[in-house]
Amino acid sequence: MTATGTPAAATSATGRPRRFGRGSLLAVVMVAVLGTELVIGWPALTEAFAQLRAPQWGWVGGALAAEIVSMGTYARMQRALLRGAGTKVSVRRHVAMAYAAHSLSVTLPGGPVFSTSFNFRQMRRYGVSPAEASWCIALSGVLSTGALILVGSVGGLLARNTGSWRTLVGYAVAAVAVTAAVRLLASHPLWLDRPVRALLGGVNRVRRRPPEHGADRLFGFVTQLQAIRVHPVHFLVAALLACANWLFDALCLWMCCIAVGADRITPVHLLIAYCAGMAAASVPVVPGGLGIVDAALVLGLVAGGLTSANAVAAVVLYRLISFGFIIGAGWLVWLLLRHRAKRARP
Numbered sequence: 558m559t560a561t562g563t564p565a566a567a568t569s570a571t572g573r574p575r576r577f578g579r580g581s582l583l584a585v586v587m588v589a590v591l592g593t594e595l596v597i598g599w600p601a602l603t604e605a606f607a608q609l610r611a612p613q614w615g616w617v618g619g620a621l622a623a624e625i626v627s628m629g630t631y632a633r634m635q636r637a638l639l640r641g642a643g644t645k646v647s648v649r650r651h652v653a654m655a656y657a658a659h660s661l662s663v664t665l666p667g668g669p670v671f672s673t674s675f676n677f678r679q680m681r682r683y684g685v686s687p688a689e690a691s692w693c694i695a696l697s698g699v700l701s702t703g704a705l706i707l708v709g710s711v712g713g714l715l716a717r718n719t720g721s722w723r724t725l726v727g728y729a730v731a732a733v734a735v736t737a738a739v740r741l742l743a744s745h746p747l748w749l750d751r752p753v754r755a756l757l758g759g760v761n762r763v764r765r766r767p768p769e770h771g772a773d774r775l776f777g778f779v780t781q782l783q784a785i786r787v788h789p790v791h792f793l794v795a796a797l798l799a800c801a802n803w804l805f806d807a808l809c810l811w812m813c814c815i816a817v818g819a820d821r822i823t824p825v826h827l828l829i830a831y832c833a834g835m836a837a838a839s840v841p842v843v844p845g846g847l848g849i850v851d852a853a854l855v856l857g858l859v860a861g862g863l864t865s866a867n868a869v870a871a872v873v874l875y876r877l878i879s880f881g882f883i884i885g886a887g888w889l890v891w892l893l894l895r896h897r898a899k900r901a902r903p
Contacts, residue, residue: 612874616816620809624878627805631655634700634798638693639685641791646683653890654679660887663880679894697795704799708807709832715825806879807831813875814858819867822858830857851876 632648632655639646654676662672673694680690758768811827814820822830834854851872858868 612816613818614816616812617874617878620812620816620875621878621882623805623809623812624883627802627809628652628655628659628883630798630801630805631697631701634795634802635693635697637791637795637798638696638700639680639689641788641795642689642692644685644689646680646685650679650683653894656883656887657891657894658887660884660891664884664888675891682898697799700796700799701802704796705803705832705835708800708803708828709836712825712828712832715828803831803835806835809878810854810871810875813878814863814867814871817867817870817874819858819863819871822861822863826861827858830854830861833857847880 629652632651635655636646636648636651657679658672658676661675662668665671676694677687677690680693681687685693761768807828810831811822811824814822814827831854834850834857837853838850854872854875855865855868858871859865863871
């Protein structure tokens with residue numbers, strides 16, 4: 558307290574009362590909401606932690622194995638894309654990149670930017686051309702997102718959701734249209750000459766550079782992209798591996814449910830809950846979607862027939878494996894790769 562009896566935190570250096578900003582008000586509201594949720598959900602939380610003290614360790618081991626396989630399928634998807642483009646990199650190196658890049662992506666602010674940069678640098682170290690590396694990174698992201706949409710749509714169809722077939726058909730049409738457009742532009746790269754030069758000229762004017770600055774490098778990059786030809790078999794293998802990546806991750810969640818005694822949910826309802834949680838993870842509010850993904854998964858599992866305590870216990874165990882274990886392993890791999898890169902420098 559000050560000498561006048563006014564709280565010190567409420568007055569400024571000029572003696573005028575301070576006003577609480579919008580940030581302070583928002584923080585108070587969030588604390589109130591979280592406190593209310595904690596009080597209401599405390600019985601379910603205590604029961605969930607009791608279930609977590611004695612899980613069925615055989616199913617926990619199976620869940621861990623499924624998550625490791627999920628990471629491996631993503632690495633093999635990128636390897637299939639590069640191999641289809643004519644570049645071979647060992648599976649071990651792709652797996653290491655997948656773990657390290659995933660940890661960078663989900664734990665750092667602006668993680669996807671760091672993850673993309675890391676992937677590009679590692680591929681260049683392994684002898685991949687800049688065009689092939691950029692193409693592989695971009696296409697693997699498109700395939701992964703499309704596979705999640707496909708898995709969710711199929712889950713909705715199996716659950717007899719009449720609106721899901723429209724999503725599935727819409728994605729299929731969009732995928733065919735994008736593929737056809739890319740192949741058409743690759744066959745006629747001169748179509749891009751005038752618009753690209755106009756865009757480059759505008760950028761150079763802002764940067765106060767000559768109009769043709771960087772044109773040779775840019776069109777050399779386009780020429781490299783034009784030379785990339787992926788065999789349909791390799792592309793199909795990559796698409797199947799992208800689907801397998803999500804399905805094995807969902808299998809991990811299902812095994813976590815069984816490990817805590819929550820075996821009443823059907824695979825179809827679990828798949829829908831899982832896709833809802835992964836869709837929530839695309840909202841970049843907090844690293845790893847902590848709180849957002851968990852809430853979406855719990856709500857989805859409860860809607861699928863589990864009790865609140867079972868759903869919370871299963872999600873906590875799943876996140877310990879998919880977030881805690883995988884992220885920890887990824888950071889260790891990143892440190893190892895960084896150490897090797899430093900030793901390799903002259």
